[in-house]
Amino acid sequence: MEPITDGAMLSPWEPGVFSLVLFGLLVLAFIGFQLFIAHWVGERKESREKSRVYESGVIPTGTARLQFPVPFYMVAIFFLLFDVEGVFIFAWAVVFRDLGWTGWFQMVFFIIVLLVGLAYIWVKGGLDWRESHRPK
Amino acid sequence: MKWMLFGPETYIFLVAFFFLILSMWRGPHSEKDHVLALALSGLGVVISLACLGAEGLLFAGAYRLDLFSQVFKVALSFGLFLIVCLCANVEEIKRRYRLEFYFFLFVCTLAMMLLVSAQHLLTILLALELSSYSLYILVTLRRDEDMGLEAGIKYFLTGIFASSIMIFGMALLYGATGAVYLQDLAQVLPEVMGTPAAVIGLLLTFGGFFFKLAVYPFHFWVADTYQGAPDQVTAYIATASKVAVIAVVIKLIAAVDQNSTYLIHVLAVLSIASMTLGNLAAMVQKDMKRLLAYSTIAHSGYVLIGILSGGTAGYASAVFYALALLVMKFTVFLVVVVLSPRGKNLEREELAGLHGRSPLLALALMVSIFSLAGIPPTIGFMGKFYVFMGAMDKGLFVLVLIAMINVVVSLYYYLLIIKAAYLGHSWETPPAVHLPQPMRWLTGALIATMMVAGFYPTPLIRLSEAVARSLM
Numbered sequence: 001m002e003p004i005t006d007g008a009m010l011s012p013w014e015p016g017v018f019s020l021v022l023f024g025l026l027v028l029a030f031i032g033f034q035l036f037i038a039h040w041v042g043e044r045k046e047s048r049e050k051s052r053v054y055e056s057g058v059i060p061t062g063t064a065r066l067q068f069p070v071p072f073y074m075v076a077i078f079f080l081l082f083d084v085e086g087v088f089i090f091a092w093a094v095v096f097r098d099l100g101w102t103g104w105f106q107m108v109f110f111i112i113v114l115l116v117g118l119a120y121i122w123v124k125g126g127l128d129w130r131e132s133h134r135p136k
Numbered sequence: 137m138k139w140m141l142f143g144p145e146t147y148i149f150l151v152a153f154f155f156l157i158l159s160m161w162r163g164p165h166s167e168k169d170h171v172l173a174l175a176l177s178g179l180g181v182v183i184s185l186a187c188l189g190a191e192g193l194l195f196a197g198a199y200r201l202d203l204f205s206q207v208f209k210v211a212l213s214f215g216l217f218l219i220v221c222l223c224a225n226v227e228e229i230k231r232r233y234r235l236e237f238y239f240f241l242f243v244c245t246l247a248m249m250l251l252v253s254a255q256h257l258l259t260i261l262l263a264l265e266l267s268s269y270s271l272y273i274l275v276t277l278r279r280d281e282d283m284g285l286e287a288g289i290k291y292f293l294t295g296i297f298a299s300s301i302m303i304f305g306m307a308l309l310y311g312a313t314g315a316v317y318l319q320d321l322a323q324v325l326p327e328v329m330g331t332p333a334a335v336i337g338l339l340l341t342f343g344g345f346f347f348k349l350a351v352y353p354f355h356f357w358v359a360d361t362y363q364g365a366p367d368q369v370t371a372y373i374a375t376a377s378k379v380a381v382i383a384v385v386i387k388l389i390a391a392v393d394q395n396s397t398y399l400i401h402v403l404a405v406l407s408i409a410s411m412t413l414g415n416l417a418a419m420v421q422k423d424m425k426r427l428l429a430y431s432t433i434a435h436s437g438y439v440l441i442g443i444l445s446g447g448t449a450g451y452a453s454a455v456f457y458a459l460a461l462l463v464m465k466f467t468v469f470l471v472v473v474v475l476s477p478r479g480k481n482l483e484r485e486e487l488a489g490l491h492g493r494s495p496l497l498a499l500a501l502m503v504s505i506f507s508l509a510g511i512p513p514t515i516g517f518m519g520k521f522y523v524f525m526g527a528m529d530k531g532l533f534v535l536v537l538i539a540m541i542n543v544v545v546s547l548y549y550y551l552l553i554i555k556a557a558y559l560g561h562s563w564e565t566p567p568a569v570h571l572p573q574p575m576r577w578l579t580g581a582l583i584a585t586m587m588v589a590g591f592y593p594t595p596l597i598r599l600s601e602a603v604a605r606s607l608m
Contacts, residue, residue: 116156123160 071129078121085114141192141201144184144209145249151176152242159235166234170224173238177217180245184213197317198256203606205253207455207599208383211462212252215376216245218466219368221578222473228366229277237277241372244270248380252387257306257316257341260384264302264344267380268295271373275365280479287364294357295347302344308337318391325392335398345388348381349436350429352409359417362429367476370425371469374432375462382439382458386451389443390607403444404535411437411542419549424472424482427549428465431508434546435461441539442523445530451604453522456596460507460519460589467504467582471497474569484553488560494569498557500579503586509550510543513590522597 053060092099092107099106121127139146155173188210190201219241229237247267254260272292278284310316312333313324328334347354362370393399414434421427439461442454474497475490476482491498507516520543524536571579589596 116153120156120160 074126078126081117082114085111141187141190141194143187143190144180144213145246147183148180148213148242148246148249151180152239152246155235155239155242159239164231164234166226169235169238170220170226173220173223173241174217177213177220177242180213181210181217184210193255195259198259199250199253200255201253204383204387204603207603208252208379209249211379211459212245212248212376215372215379215462215466216241218578219372219376221575222368222371222470224572224575226366226368227478228279228368228476230279233277237274240270240274244274244372245376248376251380252383254384255318257310257318260388261299261303261306264348264384265299267377268299268348271369271377274369274372275361277369278364278366283364284366287361290364291357291361294354298344298347298354301340302347305337305340305343308333309341310337312337318388322391329398338392338399339402342385342388345381345385346406349378349385349439350410350433351406351436351440352413352433353406355410355413355433358433359421359426359429362425362432363423363481367425367469367473367481370428371466371473374428374469375466378432378436378465379458379462382443382454382461386443386454387607389446390451393446400444400446403440404532407437407440407444408535408538409437410434410440411539415542415546415549418546421549422483422485424484424487424553427484427553428468428472431546431549432465434542435508437542438520438523438539441527441532441535445523445526445532447526447530448601448604448608449526449529451607452597452600453519453526455603456522456593456600457519459596459600460515463582463585463589464504464507464514464516467500467579467586468508470575470579470582471501471504474571474575484556485560486562487553487556488562490557490560493567494571496571496576496579497569500583501557502554503583505550505553507586507590509547513587515586515589515593515596518590518593518597522593 053064088110089107092103096103154176158169184206188203188206190206191203192201193199194201220238223237226234226237244267247263247270250263251260251267254263272288272295275291276284276288278287309321312328312331313321315321315324325334343354346352347357350358362373365373389399389403411434414430414432414437418427418430418434421430435457439454439457442450442457444450445453472482475486477486487501490501503514507514510517510520512518524539527536527539
C-alpha cells in the first residue's frame, strides 16, 4: 500500500476513512437491493418437503434435542489439552540441537506437568466411560 | 545463582503442586488441610520477604525483578496468607474439591506474582490468563451449585471476551510499534502515538486489565460474581487479585505514558464513570457482597486518579492505595465471612445487633468501613488524601472535585452498614459470635494496622515512593 500523503487541513488518514465509508455504503446498498429483488420477484410456496430439516438428503427421524452423554464432552476437552502438548513438542524438535540440554530439561518439565494432569484425570475417574465410581 | 531470584514463585509453584498431588493421594480433611495451607502460605510470606532485595532480569529479559515487583509479591503472598486464615470453615466449598480449592488459590497467587514481574506482552497475557482461569474455577466451587455456576459462567463469558479484546489490542500495538518488551514500547511509542493503530491498540490492551480491575465499561461481572462466589473466593478477588492488577496497570501506564494526553483523558473519563456508577449502585444493595462489589468499582475509580496523575507522586499514591485496599477490604470480608449464615449470603440487615454479639467484630467493621469511606484517622483516609494531593499537584482540580463529591455520596451507604451494626435491633436475638483466639489476634492486628497507618503513614509512604521510583 502506498502511504497517503499528508494534507494541509485534513488529518493524515481521513481520505482513507472516506473511501471506506463510501465502500461500506455501496456494499449495504447492494445487499439491500438484492434482498429487495428477491423479496419482490421471488415466489413463496410452503410445502412439507421444503420446511423439512436438511440433513444432507437423509430423511430426519425423531427430535434433535438429544442428551449426549457427558463423557463425549470430557474426551473432547482432554483431547484438546493433550493435543497442545504435541504442538510444543514439534516446535521443540525443530530446534532440538540449538537449545541443547536447557531445552531438554524445560521440555521434560513441561511433559511432567502434563503427566501429573493425566494422573489427576485418571485418579478422579475422568477416563471411565461410565461413572462407575464417585470420585473422592 | 540466578535461580534464587525466582524464589517466591518457585516456592508457591511447589506448594500448589503439592496440593495437587495431595488431592490425588487422599480425600480432603478440612482441619488438617487448613493448618497445612496456613503454615505453607506463612512460609511463603517469609520467602517473599527474604527475596525483597532481588534485582535483575530473567528469561531473556521477559521477567524483571526490582523493588516494585518484589514489594507487590510480598503483598500478594501476604494477601494469600490472610485469605487462608479465613478458610478454617470452608463449609461453602464443595467437599470433594477442598484440596483443589487450595491448589487453585496458590496457582492464582503464582500467576499474579508472574504478572507483576512480567515485561513481555505475551508473558503478561499468559500470567493474566492463568490467574483468570484459576479464579473462574474457584468461583464455581460453591456448594450451592446454582449460585456458583451462574457466577462462574458470567465471570467466564465476560472474562474471555475481555481477554480476546486485549489480545487484539496487543496485536495492533505490536503491528504499530514492532515492540513486545515494555521497555522497547516506552521508546517506540511516543513516535507513533498519533496513529490510530497505536491509540486503539493501547486502549484495547488496557481493556483486558480494566476488566480485571472492574473499571466502568467492563464492570458487569463484578456484582454477580461477588454474590455467587464462595465468601473466601470473593475476598480473594477483592483483595489480592485487585492488588496485582493495580500493580500491572501502574507498570503498563508508566511504560507507555510519555506525556500523552490521549491516555490521560480516557483514564479520567473511565475513573469518573466508575466511581459515580459504583457509588450510586451501591446505595440500593441489600446483599453485603453485592454492596462491596459496587464499592470495589468505585475504589477502582479512585485508584485510576492516582495512576493517571503520573510521575513518582502519582504512582506512589496508587501503590499506597493498593496496599491500603488490601488491608481494609480484607477486614470487611473477615467480618462477612465470620457472620455469613450457612449456605446464604450476608444481608446488610442481618448485621443488626452485631455490637452486642461481638464487640470486636463490630469495631473491626466500623474501622474498616470508615477506612473505605476515607474518614480520618484511618489508612483509607491517608490513601485518598495522598491520591487527591497527587492529582491536585498536576492541576486536575475538576477530577478531584468530582471524586470528593463521590466520597460524600459513598458515605451514605457506608454509614448505613455501621448504623445496622451499632444501632440496629433484630427481632430475635441471634447467639453471640464465637471467634477462635487466633482470629481475635488477627482482627486486633488488622484494626491496629489501619489505625496506626492512619496516624503515622510515613514509613508506608516512603516505601510507596521507593517502589514508584524503581519503576521510572
